[in-house]
Amino acid sequence: MHFSSDNASGVAPEIMEALARANEGPAWAYGRDEITRRLNGLFSDLFEHEVSVFPVSTGTAANALILAALTPPWGAVFCERNAHINVDENGAPEFYSGGAKLVPVDGEHGRIGRQALEEAIDAMPGGDVHHVVPHVLSLTQATEAGTVYGVDDVTALSGLAHEKGLKVHMDGARFANAVAHLGCSPADITWKADVDALSFGATKNGAMAAEAAIFFDPALAAGFEERRMRGGHLLSKMRFLSAQLEAYVADDLWLRLARHANRMATLLADAVTETPGADLLHPVDGDEVFVRFGDVTVIRRLADSGVAFVPWAPREGIIRLVASFQTTEDEVRQFRAALQQAASVAG
DSSP states (O other): OOSHHHHHSOOHHHHHHHHHTTTTOOSOOOOOSSHHHHHHHHHHHHHTTTOOOEEEOOHHHHHHHHHHHOTTTTTTEEEETTOHHHHSSSSSHHHTTTTTTEEEEEEETTTOHHHHHHHHTOOOOOOOSOOOEEEEEEEEEEEEOOOOOOHHHHHHHHHHHHHHOOOOEEEEETTTHHHHHTTTTTTTTTGGGGEEEEEOOOGGOSSSSSSEEESSSSSGTTTTHHHHHHOOOTTTTHHHHHHHHHHHGGGGHHHHHHHHHHHHHHHHHHHHHHHEEEEESOOOOEEEEEEEEESSSHHHHHHHTOBBBBBEGGGEEEEEEOHHHHHOOHHHHHHHHHHHHHHHOOO
């Protein structure tokens, strides 16, 4: 019963097979291989729009390099207070941008509100050499709370950002889970909703190690190849990243994997809601489930029963469970039994 993170999952068989095929014989290095050359066309078809695609090996690299491309060192990047770029990337966005300032904005269930964003931007009007200048809005989709922005939400926030002269970046480490939840097209939740660039995640959802920096306006990608190289993220054997991305989106594999993970998370959430003394901290839109226990001792008993999870705020009785494409219904049934047993002892 391993629910610590979708990063703990393995590699989807289809992606492993693609890696094996890419391993047959030599290929041009540093992204000049045929697989990498196909990605722009492949993702342009997926998003129904001309895009520029740059494979990288980590989500932090995708986020930091895109933000560095969209803002100068004296720029401000607005993000939800608990966003990955603000809490979990050890200053990488600031480092790669040469010093751009992250400005946290409060949100409800991980989602920035329009009014809160407008107030935060207006508090930094720019035009004063002593202060950073608003340049980018970064949205996390799905959010750090496991929730999802609706199409109208993204459109409203992106529209406001553009009105204020900002570009819009989307951290899509769990982008597949968001699209699967919404049942929309990838275009609907990105460029059609005025998003300028996307960190397209695959690692959490079945890839070995593959992410992509995607620009919906190729002009914004000017210099990105040099920026990626200078930042140490141009892989010599790029075909092994590209092969993962190609297989990931082929025949809607990415959405099938995400739908399964989302469904398993819903079953986990059902087990929580039927257990006395256990409550959901946030709505469950994707593959993450945040649980709050009235009796914090349940957490220890749950761990002792063999359930792997992240003690999110253990003193407050909060843990995080994450499903993945490999999670099975049998694991969920085992979790339900373990949870009920732990809660009954507490009761």
